[in-house]
Each structure stands twice: as structure tokens, then as C-alpha cells.
Amino acid sequence: MRKKQLILLLSSIAIAMTTLAQNPIERVEPPFWWVGMNNPNLQLLIYGKDISKARVTVNNPNVELLGVEKVENQNYLFLNLAVKKDAKPGMVKIEFDFPKGKQFIYSYELKPRQEGSANRKGFDNTDVVYLVYPDRFSNGDPTNDEVDGYPDKLDRKDPYARHGGDIKGIENHLDYFKQLGVTALWLNPVLENNQPAWSYHGYAITDFYKVDPRLGSNDSYRSFVAKAHENGLKVIKDMVFNHCGSQHWWMKDVPMKSWFNLYPDYKRTNYRIPTTFDPHASVADSSIMANGWFDGHMPDLNQRNPYLANYLIQNSIWWIEFAGLDGIRMDTHPYCDKHFMSRWCDAVKNEYPNFSIVGETWVNYPSWVAYWQKDAPNRDGYNSNLEIVMDFPLMIALQKAFDEKDGWDTGLARIYEILAHDFLYPNPNKLFIFADNHDIGRFQPDSSMALGRLKLAMAFLLTTRGIPQIYYGTEILLPGDKSKGGDGDIRRDFPGGWANDNKSAFTSEGRTKRQNEIWNYMSTILSWRKTASAIHNGKLTHFIPENGVYVYFRHNEEQVVMVILHNGYQPKVLDTSRFAEFLSNKSYGTDIITGKRLDDLSKIQLSPRSAMIIEIK
Structure with missing residues (x-):
């Protein structure tokens, strides 16, 4: 036995x-x-x-x-x-x-x-988001500049190669963001992009559960988020569900053909987002829009596949829970299956009711953007469940408004008319507003351009309705011209982010006089904005631009703020009788930019190409 x-x-x-x-x-x-x-x-x-x-x-x-x-x-x-x-x-x-x-x-x-994980608070109108390109901001850990098994090597002279910026570099400058006055950081994608070339941009993901080792690690990313929170900064993760990288581990042994659209052959998308809601769109056009590949090295994911759908939903929840995120920015939102995206938004909010998601809705007209916002009265019955959408039409208006003479529909009237379309949105305060970003080109492509143009745009951006976003380097006049140098040129290295840089724009001593002028200007507004309740939740009332002057008020029971944008090149005295509904019973105002008190509100002296943000008392 x-x-x-x-x-x-x-x-x-x-x-x-x-x-x-x-x-x-x-x-x-x-x-x-x-x-x-x-x-x-x-x-x-x-x-x-x-x-x-x-x-x-x-x-x-x-x-x-x-x-x-x-x-x-x-x-x-x-x-x-x-x-x-x-x-x-x-x-x-x-x-x-x-x-x-x-x-x-x-x-x-x-x-x-x-x-308290389920009750985390996302970002909102009290915040100002700072968009950071990880590879181009600061190299905090040179030991991860090149990693075995990752063929795309570092070359700072090549605008499309990796430059060595990383998560540690961003973490090292949390005090800079606090001093500037922003309250949230949106990082372009940090997940693994093990592509043979152009891997720096982060949008060709090869592992959805792994931070790119040239940027850091999962643990270092989580640590960065925790330290950002300790410094009063929220963190927004850039996610990509429309496509992955051609070198993703799936591609070596595909789970099933339906995991991807148009696989194994492929055809590019037609980039015609309106076909997703156009009542007259052909099946041929709408299907190639949704199923076509964004690029030849970015296989298009089929979110109608139930296994992939669950995978992507769980991946979002996993990163929120693991890293302690405050928000998600979803890349190429309308290029995904729109019914899946609605389900995804709902699933995330089911776990985190106060969480924030903003979708990249890159279309040209307010009516087209409004289609994608939650609870829009769409005739086809579609509800995106996406609360925050990106206001590209306003960005387009800003890019032109300060370079034109004012006319019926030019100059400052462009801004007025875009805002007049806010009746289309279920919630215009849930619009993500910006003057530039990593795709569209810098608002000031040349650092020698007049500061007045940028000051006007920033004053408007930080006082109008919506959630403002600032692109890294705007505050130091970082140049970059997409029309001449392409994407690589508008994603330049932040000066001082590398040990061998000659100057550091992270300190006032390392900035030029012009750089400090715009930095201090923006920081002054940003600091004031943190406690400006009328900007956070007040109503917007604007007056039709006249003679190169656009006036609007942000107001609630606690505060009245008068904003004056003067786009003219000559000094001017503004007669304020037209604004009596807000000024008739007020005694004085204080311009928060200069600190100057205005005891006579009947007439206000305007400097050329300037903005005033006046707290009315």
C-alpha cells in the first residue's frame, strides 16, 4: 500500500x-x-x-x-x-x-x-488644461533614452525622431505648472509605440497595458499622477481606440479577422466625419469613413467586435483605477464606431459618475460638433453620452480673427458668430476650447510676431465659456510653423528641458524680456481665474463687435466681469453707455491684468491691440 x-x-x-x-x-x-x-x-x-x-x-x-x-x-x-x-x-x-x-x-x-475611487472628480470649467508633448518637454531620465528592442532611436536634430523627453522630465517641473497657474495636465499618449520610425508621437500604440519604456514605466506613470495631485494638478490621459500600431503584438498573431476593419487588406479612411450623421450619406462613403485606416501603419480597430469592445472598455477603467486619473481625452473620437463609443462613455461613467471625458471632434461647424455632445437632439436618435467635445470651430475663428479688419463676418465678428451658435449645444459650458494644439499648428508660428495678437487670444480663451486648453510653449513664444516644417516643427523641444540646453525657459532668468512679458501676462490671468466664480459658472452675455472692439460680460450673483477686446491699432476711448444693463448701478472696476482701478466706467481708455478684464463693483 x-x-x-x-x-x-x-x-x-x-x-x-x-x-x-x-x-x-x-x-x-x-x-x-x-x-x-x-x-x-x-x-x-x-x-x-x-x-x-x-x-x-x-x-x-x-x-x-x-x-x-x-x-x-x-x-x-x-x-x-x-x-x-x-x-x-x-x-x-x-x-x-x-x-x-x-x-x-x-x-x-x-x-x-x-x-473614494469611484467618486473621483474630473476636470471642469474651474480648470485650465496644459497640453504636454512628453517626448519634447523635458528629459528627466537619460538612462531610458534608448532601450534594447526598440529600433526608433534618439536624434534631437531630426524633428520626427525621438528626442528623449519623458515622464520624469514632466514630473521634475510640476512647480513650473503651478507657478504658471494651470490646473490640469493633458499628456499626449504615453503607451508603448514600438514602431520602427515616428514613434515619438505616441498614437501608434503597440501595447495598451504598458507605458513606453523610453518614457518611463507603469509605476513611474502612476507615481507621476500621485505627485501631480499632491501639487494640486489633475492628469488627463490621451487614449486611442480607433487604431493601434502596425507592430502591436496582436499583429503577429491576430485573434480573429474581425478584430480589425478591412483586414488583411486595407484602405484609408476618407476623413469625412459628416458621413457619420449626414442623412443623405451613401453606405459606401460612411462605411469607408468608419472602417478605413487612419494611416497605413495604424490598423483600424473594429469596435463592433464584442471581444475588442469589452477589451477597450476594460482598458480605460483599468488605467483610471491603476493610475488614479482625473480625465480622458479620446483621440479621433468620431472615427470609431459611434454606437460603441456611446456605450464606452456610459460604461466609464457607470464606474466613475464624476469623471470627465473629452472627445476629439475635429469638424468645422458648430452644428457638426454639437452632434457629438451628450443629449443633443439628433434627428437620428443618436446620443453619444460624451459630455465634453472639442470646439474646433472656435479655434478656426481665433486663428483668423485677430489678423483681419472687422467686418460683417470677419475679424472679431468671427468669434461673436461662433458663440451665437451655442444654442445648438446641450451644454456650451462643456466645450473644450483652445487656440492651438499638437495637430493644427501654433497660434504664434513665429516668436517675433506682435504680442498683442497672442494677448488678445489668451485673454479671450481664459474668460469665455468652456474649458480652456493651452499648448505647451505658448507661454514662452515657442515657435513652430506647420505650413513650413510640418508636425515636427510645431512639436519642438521646450528650452531647458535637456541638460545641455543653453538656456532654460523654466525660469524668469532664462527667458527673454518678451517671453517674460507674455508669461507674466498669462500667469496673472491664470492666477486670478482660479477664484473667479463668474468665469467658472457665470452666464455669458456679449455685444456685437463694433469698430474693432468686442465686449462681453461673465456674471453670476457673486461677480460681474467685463472683458474688452480691442483689435484696433490706434488708442481709443470706449463709450460704455451701450452696456448700461451691466454698468448702470456700478461704481468702479479693477483691471485684473494691470491692477489699475477705474473710477469712471462711463468712458474707458483702450490701448492698441489690447485686452482688459475688469471686475465690476
């Missing part, structure tokens, strides 16, 4: 040793999860050689295996789990039984959630 027991014991040990030596699982995504999520359902992607041949069981009283789904590639399995409310943090044993008696046990971790 003892001999038989000994043989059985030795046989069991041999099987266990064989199993441990031959781990069949190469990837599990999400790599871990949390207990206490509002949605108990979790779908695991399991990848490994012939993994679909295994029979799967889960022996845990608080985690139920709802089903095992096989797809056309036998190297993938999708496990549907239910994490019950009573589940505790710890390891969940998932058993894989293979033919011929082979067995493998995988330990999947469920983590505890941070207290």
Missing part, C-alpha cells in the same frame, strides 16, 4: 514540475483587476500556444466563471467572470486542464480599490 501511495505521490510531483516548467500562458489582459467595481463582470483575454484546447475551471466562492469563449485563433481564450460583491482582495486560482492530463494553475490577482 505504501509503495502504491509513494508511486502516486511521485507521479503527482512529476506532473506538477512539468506544468511549472511549461507555462502555456503568454499574456493575460487586463493583467489584474479590483474588487468592489460597480460592474461585476470581467472578461479576460488569455493568450498562449493552443490555449483554447484547455478546459478552464475557477474554484473561488466569490468569483464565478460565467463562460469560456473560443475564437477562430486557437491561441486565444476569453473568460467571462463575475466578481461578486463579497469578493475579497487576493489571488484567484484559474485552472487550465489540457489533453493528456496536463494541468496549469494561473493565479489572477484582485486588488483592493483606493478609498
Whole structure:
């Protein structure tokens, strides 16, 4: 009897040793999860050689295996789990039984959630967002400039190569953002882009669960977010669901053909976003818009595939929970399947009711942007569930308004007319407003351009309705002309971000007189704006521009602010009788830019090409 027991014991040990030596699982995504999520359902992607041949069981009283789904590639399995409310943090044993008696046990971790995680507050009208290009801002860790296995190497002389900026570099300058007065940081994508070239921009993701090692690591990203929070700064993650990089690990062993659109052949999108809502659009045009590839090295993801849809939703929630994010900016939002995107927004808000998502809605007219905002009265019944949309029409108006003479529909009238379209939006205060960004070109392409133009634009941007965004370097006149130098030129290195830079624009001593003038100008407005309730939640009332002057008021029960934009090249005295509905019972005002008190509000002296932001008392 003892001999038989000994043989059985030795046989069991041999099987266990064989199993441990031959781990069949190469990837599990999400790599871990949390207990206490509002949605108990979790779908695991399991990848490994012939993994679909295994029979799967889960022996845990608080985690139920709802089903095992096989797809056309036998190297993938999708496990549907239910994490019950009573589940505790710890390891969940998932058993894989293979033919011929082979067995493998995988330990999947469920983590505890941070207290208050579900109630995190996103970004809103009290915030000003600063857009940072990680590779071009500051090199805080030179040891990760080049990493084995990543062919796209560093070359600061090449505007389309990597320059070495990283997460640590941004973290090292949190005090700079605080001094400037911004309250939230939007980083262009930080996930792995292991592409042979042009990987610096971050939009060709090759691993949705991994920070690019040339920028840092998952842990360093999470640490950066925590330190940003300690400094009163929110963090917005740039996400991409429309496409991935051509070198994504999926491409080496595709889960199923329907994981991608137009695969294995491809055709570029027609970039005609209106076909997604045009009632007269042909199927041919609308389908190539949604299913065409954004670029030949960016395979188009098919969000109608239910497995990929779950994957992307869980990926968002995973990063919010793991890194402690305050918001998401979704790239190329209308290029994804719009019904999936509505479901995605709803799923995120289901877990985080106060979280903020802004979608890139790059279209030319307010009516087109309004289609994408949550609760828009669309005739086709579509509801995006996307609360914040990007106001590209206002950006287009800003790019032209200060370079033209005022006419019926030119100059400052361009801004007035865009704002007059706000009746189209369910919530015009939930518009993401900007003068420039990493795609469209810098507002001031030449640092020698007149400061008045930029001052007018920044004064407007920081006092009108919506959530303002500033592109890195605007505050120091960082040049860049897309029409001449392309995208690489408008994504220049921030001076002082590298150890061998001659000057550092992070300090007043390292900035020129002109740079300090615009930096101080913007910082003054930004500092005041933090407590300006009328700017945060007040009503906007504007007056038709006349003679090169545009006047509007932001007002609530607590505060009245008068903004004057003077686009003329000569001094002027403004007769304010036209604005009696706001000024008739007021005694004086204070220009927050200069600190000057105005005791006579009946007539206001205007300097050429200047703005005034006046608190009325």
C-alpha cells in the first residue's frame, strides 16, 4: 500500500514540475483587476500556444466563471467572470486542464480599490488644461533614452525622431505648472509605440497595458499622477481606440479577422466625419469613413467586435483605477464606431459618475460638433453620452480673427458668430476650447510676431465659456510653423528641458524680456481665474463687435466681469453707455491684468491691440 501511495505521490510531483516548467500562458489582459467595481463582470483575454484546447475551471466562492469563449485563433481564450460583491482582495486560482492530463494553475490577482475611487472628480470649467508633448518637454531620465528592442532611436536634430523627453522630465517641473497657474495636465499618449520610425508621437500604440519604456514605466506613470495631485494638478490621459500600431503584438498573431476593419487588406479612411450623421450619406462613403485606416501603419480597430469592445472598455477603467486619473481625452473620437463609443462613455461613467471625458471632434461647424455632445437632439436618435467635445470651430475663428479688419463676418465678428451658435449645444459650458494644439499648428508660428495678437487670444480663451486648453510653449513664444516644417516643427523641444540646453525657459532668468512679458501676462490671468466664480459658472452675455472692439460680460450673483477686446491699432476711448444693463448701478472696476482701478466706467481708455478684464463693483 505504501509503495502504491509513494508511486502516486511521485507521479503527482512529476506532473506538477512539468506544468511549472511549461507555462502555456503568454499574456493575460487586463493583467489584474479590483474588487468592489460597480460592474461585476470581467472578461479576460488569455493568450498562449493552443490555449483554447484547455478546459478552464475557477474554484473561488466569490468569483464565478460565467463562460469560456473560443475564437477562430486557437491561441486565444476569453473568460467571462463575475466578481461578486463579497469578493475579497487576493489571488484567484484559474485552472487550465489540457489533453493528456496536463494541468496549469494561473493565479489572477484582485486588488483592493483606493478609498473614494469611484467618486473621483474630473476636470471642469474651474480648470485650465496644459497640453504636454512628453517626448519634447523635458528629459528627466537619460538612462531610458534608448532601450534594447526598440529600433526608433534618439536624434534631437531630426524633428520626427525621438528626442528623449519623458515622464520624469514632466514630473521634475510640476512647480513650473503651478507657478504658471494651470490646473490640469493633458499628456499626449504615453503607451508603448514600438514602431520602427515616428514613434515619438505616441498614437501608434503597440501595447495598451504598458507605458513606453523610453518614457518611463507603469509605476513611474502612476507615481507621476500621485505627485501631480499632491501639487494640486489633475492628469488627463490621451487614449486611442480607433487604431493601434502596425507592430502591436496582436499583429503577429491576430485573434480573429474581425478584430480589425478591412483586414488583411486595407484602405484609408476618407476623413469625412459628416458621413457619420449626414442623412443623405451613401453606405459606401460612411462605411469607408468608419472602417478605413487612419494611416497605413495604424490598423483600424473594429469596435463592433464584442471581444475588442469589452477589451477597450476594460482598458480605460483599468488605467483610471491603476493610475488614479482625473480625465480622458479620446483621440479621433468620431472615427470609431459611434454606437460603441456611446456605450464606452456610459460604461466609464457607470464606474466613475464624476469623471470627465473629452472627445476629439475635429469638424468645422458648430452644428457638426454639437452632434457629438451628450443629449443633443439628433434627428437620428443618436446620443453619444460624451459630455465634453472639442470646439474646433472656435479655434478656426481665433486663428483668423485677430489678423483681419472687422467686418460683417470677419475679424472679431468671427468669434461673436461662433458663440451665437451655442444654442445648438446641450451644454456650451462643456466645450473644450483652445487656440492651438499638437495637430493644427501654433497660434504664434513665429516668436517675433506682435504680442498683442497672442494677448488678445489668451485673454479671450481664459474668460469665455468652456474649458480652456493651452499648448505647451505658448507661454514662452515657442515657435513652430506647420505650413513650413510640418508636425515636427510645431512639436519642438521646450528650452531647458535637456541638460545641455543653453538656456532654460523654466525660469524668469532664462527667458527673454518678451517671453517674460507674455508669461507674466498669462500667469496673472491664470492666477486670478482660479477664484473667479463668474468665469467658472457665470452666464455669458456679449455685444456685437463694433469698430474693432468686442465686449462681453461673465456674471453670476457673486461677480460681474467685463472683458474688452480691442483689435484696433490706434488708442481709443470706449463709450460704455451701450452696456448700461451691466454698468448702470456700478461704481468702479479693477483691471485684473494691470491692477489699475477705474473710477469712471462711463468712458474707458483702450490701448492698441489690447485686452482688459475688469471686475465690476
